Amino acid sequence: MKELLYLYCVTKDKPSSYNFEDLGIKIHPVYFQGTYAVVSRVSPDDFSEDSLKKHLADMGWVEKNIRLHEKVIEEIMKDQAVLPFKFGTVFENEANVEKLLKTNNAEFKAVLAGLDGKEEWGLKIYCGSEYFKDALCRGNERITEIDKEITAAGKGKAFFLKKKKDEIIKDIINEKISEYTKDCFKRLKITAVDTKINNMLPKEVTEKKEDMVLNAAFLINKNKVGDFVNLVEELRTKYTDQGFFFDCTGPWPPYNFCK
Amino acid sequence: MDNPIKTLQDKNSYLDLRKRERVTLLEILDRALEKGVVISGDIVISVADVDLVYLGLKVLLSSVETMERLRGAPLSGAAEEPT
Numbered sequence: 001m002k003e004l005l006y007l008y009c010v011t012k013d014k015p016s017s018y019n020f021e022d023l024g025i026k027i028h029p030v031y032f033q034g035t036y037a038v039v040s041r042v043s044p045d046d047f048s049e050d051s052l053k054k055h056l057a058d059m060g061w062v063e064k065n066i067r068l069h070e071k072v073i074e075e076i077m078k079d080q081a082v083l084p085f086k087f088g089t090v091f092e093n094e095a096n097v098e099k100l101l102k103t104n105n106a107e108f109k110a111v112l113a114g115l116d117g118k119e120e121w122g123l124k125i126y127c128g129s130e131y132f133k134d135a136l137c138r139g140n141e142r143i144t145e146i147d148k149e150i151t152a153a154g155k156g157k158a159f160f161l162k163k164k165k166d167e168i169i170k171d172i173i174n175e176k177i178s179e180y181t182k183d184c185f186k187r188l189k190i191t192a193v194d195t196k197i198n199n200m201l202p203k204e205v206t207e208k209k210e211d212m213v214l215n216a217a218f219l220i221n222k223n224k225v226g227d228f229v230n231l232v233e234e235l236r237t238k239y240t241d242q243g244f245f246f247d248c249t250g251p252w253p254p255y256n257f258c259k
Numbered sequence: 260m261d262n263p264i265k266t267l268q269d270k271n272s273y274l275d276l277r278k279r280e281r282v283t284l285l286e287i288l289d290r291a292l293e294k295g296v297v298i299s300g301d302i303v304i305s306v307a308d309v310d311l312v313y314l315g316l317k318v319l320l321s322s323v324e325t326m327e328r329l330r331g332a333p334l335s336g337a338a339e340e341p342t
Contacts, residue, residue, distance in 0.1 A: 007300065053311075062288075063284050066291050067284075069291055084295045084296065085298070086291065086297050086303070086304065087291040087304065088292075088302070088304040088308075089298065089300045089303055090303075091300055091301045096301055198289070201285070249286055255290040255294035255295045258294075258295065
């Protein structure tokens, strides 16, 4: 069966390295008017539509191949700005890759120019609200008030009031989480050229005890990365006692800023 | 109290953070599978396929509710964009 072409990213300059021998990947750049598509030949056993669907249920296959996708792009982005494509973007032939470059020529060039000299950094904040529940609610007006009501109420009414109290506690915790994450985000935003807030991932996927409370991406000028990282550490210090913990990663290909 | 900024100007801790090699699979999935340039290539991964991968990530995913959360209903309270 005919080999397919797997697209990693689009760049402005010809990639300086083609051979990722340790990864078993050989790059074949496809050129069209000032843009290069960084592609490699892949087997239809891996990436034909049917194979792909089958493999996606196999976490071992997904992990191996998505890490390759990431590694190739990270290698290319050491030298120049990249426009990273979504994992599993595959073409039947070179003509179709060229058509992609042709159709989007002006847009690709514009986005690449905007990404030049910048890095994507990620920050996920998690919060174990159970740890600081008592501290947050102590002395809170709404809690004091409902506690009084509970004491004064009969058994039946007290039951419902306690439920209401649980709701109030939840609200207070959410307000605090919101306040703290906003503070973090706002301050970090100042160091960034662009930002994106992504959906929170559930515990089933993160496999962490704590809830994710912020999932953000920052596009940062390379000369500001130091400021960003310092600020993350400052915020980490500030909020550790509040049950927050920070997971900061980077530099990433600008997956969140390539629209 | 230690000055966190000063601590971080220490070259080693800065490099530590930058060069973190063991990035979790989740971090990569959260980007390369969900984001990046999406075009109508000859073969592309659909939203349903993305769900499939997340299902593979965790054995015990069975409820519809969880599936909906995977598609990204944010926690209340921190949901609105803090601009």
